[in-house]
Amino acid sequence: MSSQAPRVSVVMPVHNAGVFLDAAVESILAQTRTDFEFAIYDDCSQDGSWERALEWAARDPRIVVRRGEKRLGPVGSSNAAAAMARASLVARMDADDLSRPDRLALQVAAFEAHRRAVLVGSTFEIIDGSGAVVREAKPGRIGGSTPPFAHPNIMYRREAFDAVGGYREGTEYFEDLDLYLRLAPLGEMLVINSPLLQLRFAGQNARLLEEPSDVLRQVSRQYPAMADGKLPPMSFYSVAVLAILKPARPRLLGLMIRNVSFSRPLATFSVLAMIALAEVSPRLARALSGGLASLRERNRSRRFMPGGVYAWRFPAATQAAASEAPGPITSES
Template sequence: MLENKNPRISVVMPNYNAEKYIAEAIESILNQSFSDFEFIIIDDGSSDKSWKIIQEYTKKDKRIVAIKNEKNLKICKTLNKGIELARGEYIARMDSDDISHPERLEKQVKFLDKNLEVGIVGANIDMIDEDGKVYSKRKYHFNDSEIRKYIFRYSPFCHPVVMIRKSILEKSRNYDPDLVYAEDYDLYFRIGMYSKFANLNESLIKYRMFENNSTTKKLKQMEKCTLFIRKKAEKKYGYKMTLLDRIYYYLQCISMFIIPRKLKIWLFNLLRNS
């Protein structure tokens, strides 16, 4: 009898109404240089044709595990569902409108295999518009001490390019289903209680960001959640803000009410990349 061997990686990708981009996202995972993975795609009650596209790919590649939620569960419950189904040692996040670089999984697996103290690894990103054109690049701090130094000022990782040890996710209790936004930021604080952080100092994903996607449309709600999570990290998770962190925190509180959204996004990207 053949042994039912678990894959090294479980790629977890939620989807909601991304018919325009999902085929390219799926192709970018299926064409990875590292092939020992399962690809868990969970459709969260889409009303467009994206579920049909997912089903077509399921017929072509046995590594795909396709699931459709009977009702819209939102991001946290959908991600937790994928994690519970995952059989891999590592969980790789992916979004249905982004594009992973061909060697993304291979490079992240090699890094985690060599650095056992690291529980989560991300990477830099190429930011693309609605048409897939690269308009900016974003770099992240790549060692644990630098990541922790700035964790109260901005998220230390780009969510759809992280790879996490499943054992660390289980210790961290996965995503908080009570959070509507910034669920990844909250998770990072909890992961940091059990392991070290790291980012690879190279771009491994094309991250789609444009005027009408959820990241820009829900900016004020995301800011409120982010500020709440920072307070929770200090009170509940044992992190401590520096004086500069606290100044930054209160400036962001004020900025929610006086700075226009487009200017705020521009300022964030300027400060983030400086």
């Protein structure tokens, strides 16, 4: 590794990445822009991922691999990987996804053309364990209220990331959204209307592997509190949709009936119906959710030219609520 800082650092936390690790690494090494370092942080893998990452580092001097002494989890390992970066621009990557060869080049070009940008993402495709595309990129999301980019395909200015304190403890399973909310006041967040990442859903997501009640408790923290003190319906949907995309049965129906808030009946029964359908036929639920999303976004998508770079902003109400948050989130808060 050269002592001179590269233009871009690619950072990738790894935990039991299994059969997908090699393809993820290869997609970064195949980038058309080659002046980068590739920082891999292994979060105490037990499936050979650590040893495989070391093999890759022995083959390519741009790769640096580190490992902690204890498991840090999604937030801690993300911060540990980010801390390895030496470049002013940092690209996030996950160990089961695939980056398109021109990803880094296009994101760097967007930063160079937009000096106020603090984050550049892109649209993305969703693939299954075999690499088959199960959901095409959705340009219409650029005009929507939720981030149109995925966590593993963002690139950010390191000084902005450091200024907001990186990922916050207590935001497991929504650490990406929390980061975007705190970066937004510092500058522009841009999205490239081109699927520079293939996001893999194959049952390996931490939300699917951990205890469902623990995941739901954490995920619910990103939504407004319900009047009856129970869990918001969207927290159940955000967990169930990962299983639906696999596709697999969410196995959340009983947990939802016992713990969901009915203070907003329409939203609750809509989510309940989707999860009930997924328990019977995950494939039908996937087709239905994809079809509904396409209908919502069809008209919006015409506004965005392929390959164009667009600014994306949180709705004013979302940003205002985030700005009023009482300091760092802790596991006790």
